[in-house]
Amino acid sequence: MKFEKIAAPKGVSEYAPPDSAAFEWVRQSLIDPAKLAGYQLIELPVFEDTTLFSRGVGESTDVVSKEMYTFEDRGGRSITLRPEGTAGVMRSVIENSLDRGQLPVKVWYSGAFFRAERPQAGRYRQFYQVGVEAIGLDDPAIDAEVIAIADRGFKKIGLKNYRLEITSLGDAKSRAAHRVDLLKFISTLTLDEATAARAAINPLRLFDDKRDEMKQAMEKAPLLMDYLSPESESHFKQVLAYLAALKVEYVLNPRMVRGLDYYTGTTFEFVHSDLGAQSGIGGGGRYDGLMETLGGQNLSGIGFGLGVDRALLAAKAEGLIAKSAFSSDLFLIPLGDNAKGAALSISAQLCELGIVTEIAFGDRALKGAMKAADKSGSRYVIVLGEAELASGQVEIKRMSDGATSSVKISDLSGFAFDK
RNA sequence: GUGGGCGUAGCUCAGCUGGUAGAGCACUCGGUUGUGGUCCGAGAUGUCGCGGGUUCGAGCCCCGUCGUUCACCCCA
Numbered sequence: 001m002k003f004e005k006i007a008a009p010k011g012v013s014e015y016a017p018p019d020s021a022a023f024e025w026v027r028q029s030l031i032d033p034a035k036l037a038g039y040q041l042i043e044l045p046v047f048e049d050t051t052l053f054s055r056g057v058g059e060s061t062d063v064v065s066k067e068m069y070t071f072e073d074r075g076g077r078s079i080t081l082r083p084e085g086t087a088g089v090m091r092s093v094i095e096n097s098l099d100r101g102q103l104p105v106k107v108w109y110s111g112a113f114f115r116a117e118r119p120q121a122g123r124y125r126q127f128y129q130v131g132v133e134a135i136g137l138d139d140p141a142i143d144a145e146v147i148a149i150a151d152r153g154f155k156k157i158g159l160k161n162y163r164l165e166i167t168s169l170g171d172a173k174s175r176a177a178h179r180v181d182l183l184k185f186i187s188t189l190t191l192d193e194a195t196a197a198r199a200a201i202n203p204l205r206l207f208d209d210k211r212d213e214m215k216q217a218m219e220k221a222p223l224l225m226d227y228l229s230p231e232s233e234s235h236f237k238q239v240l241a242y243l244a245a246l247k248v249e250y251v252l253n254p255r256m257v258r259g260l261d262y263y264t265g266t267t268f269e270f271v272h273s274d275l276g277a278q279s280g281i282g283g284g285g286r287y288d289g290l291m292e293t294l295g296g297q298n299l300s301g302i303g304f305g306l307g308v309d310r311a312l313l314a315a316k317a318e319g320l321i322a323k324s325a326f327s328s329d330l331f332l333i334p335l336g337d338n339a340k341g342a343a344l345s346i347s348a349q350l351c352e353l354g355i356v357t358e359i360a361f362g363d364r365a366l367k368g369a370m371k372a373a374d375k376s377g378s379r380y381v382i383v384l385g386e387a388e389l390a391s392g393q394v395e396i397k398r399m400s401d402g403a404t405s406s407v408k409i410s411d412l413s414g415f416a417f418d419k
Numbered sequence: 420g421u422g423g424g425c426g427u428a429g430c431u432c433a434g435c436u437g438g439u440a441g442a443g444c445a446c447u448c449g450g451u452u453g454u455g456g457u458c459c460g461a462g463a464u465g466u467c468g469c470g471g472g473u474u475c476g477a478g479c480c481c482c483g484u485c486g487u488u489c490a491c492c493c494c495a
Binding site: 007010061062063066067084113115117118119120121122123124127128129131194198205208210258259260270276277278280281282283305306307308309310311333335364365366367368369370371372373374375381383385387395397399402404 | 420421447448449453454455456486487488489490491492493494495
């Protein structure tokens with residue numbers, strides 16, 4: 001009887017050994033700066049009430065209108081696998097009344113997100129993000145801190161070929177004034193059907209068109225940056241000043257467009273140059289009305305989401321991922337059933353001391369076990385047979401040069417495995 | 420949702436103008452009894468993605484289908 005194999009669902013990313021070590025390292029590198037800045041973990045469900053996203057992220061966005069994994073649960077509720085992180089954080093902050101305590105609320109998260117898109121390089125249906133949110137304060141210094149945290153994460157990985165693009169989408173007043181002129185400008189262009197439809201949903205989208213003729217046509221379009229209200233402008237200038245003080249390099253991109261409707265004010269994106277079409281490795285911004293829209297207080301916030309998968313691809317592209325990172329301290333090769341029992345208890349003791357200890361299970365030939373020890377990258381090997389059990393004395397072999405020395409089993413915990 | 424490339428052993432691939440499958444790596448065992456990395460020898464592994472068609476004969480040609488990949492769209 002032979003069963004058919006089952007493949008992973010289309011477009012998901014997964015990280016099995018030995019590559020998983022690099023993934024883990026990248027993810028942790030992105031998380032560490034947030035923790036060091038006093039942000040605390042928020043662990044949220046991967047599925048939420050569909051309304052959270054349709055109302056929070058915006059009905060008109062691509063993400064909501066055609067990329068969500070939405071289904072009905074057994075109670076007839078409409079459930080959606082989270083396509084992004086901020087809305088869920090807001091929901092939880094409101095639900096747990098975190099916004100009634102010390103402000104800002106500073107949290108970080110890490111986990112899987114889902115979008116039903118056509119997969120391609122760097123774009124998956126299940127992907128991983130690390131994000132932070134700072135909620136409840138308008139201070140431009142927080143904008144700068146949040147951006148700097150993301151930047152430190154990428155630096156920690158060692159990435160160099162990326163840039164931080166930044167702009168301000170202004171407040172409601174700024175955008176209203178700009179919109180009038182932008183629509184007027186767009187009405188002078190001749191657009192194909194699809195483009196006209198996009199312009200109707202969000203005229204800013206036209207700034208993002210990749211076709212040369214559209215880029216040219218949009219060159220004279222009025223820029224939102226020139227319509228910033230005095231408050232928005234001074235806030236943005238402050239943010240830039242703080243970034244300069246932090247020595248975080250940035251380039252202004254007044255034509256930046258983001259796909260989520262809730263962004264206002266400071267908005268940014270990290271773009272990597274070695275990645276192909278999906279070059280954004282992180283992005284975020286301020287969101288003034290989101291919390292209120294979701295039934296909470298009228299508090300602003302700022303945050304980002306960083307793509308772990310893409311950061312890993314970027315690190316690979318820059319040659320920052322070493323081959324086999326895994327290694328253990330000690331490899332135990334037991335010969336016979338008695339020895340296996342002894343190996344298990346030796347391993348248990350050493351593992352408790354933080355010494356990475358593996359055992360060659362199964363009754364394989366000694367040569368095969370030695371090969372396995374070699375492959376595992378273990379620094380030391382001990383063969384455990386009847387003689388050793390009887391004498392309580394083992395030969396410990398250093399794999400780098402083959403040197404052996406004699407040690408009492410009872411003294412193993414004091415052995416210097418790091419040499 | 421739209422368009423292009425590709426689908427041969429676990430992996431990377433070869434397979435000439437159609438004649439019923441190969442290499443390297445990896446894996447297992449062995450090269451005198453219990454010590455790896457090099458070397459040598461032996462071995463296992465494929466419904467050539469799937470279905471149909473053309474042909475005496477198809478991995479190679481045609482059609483369909485599925486998968487995968489890259490790009491558009493959009494985004495992390």
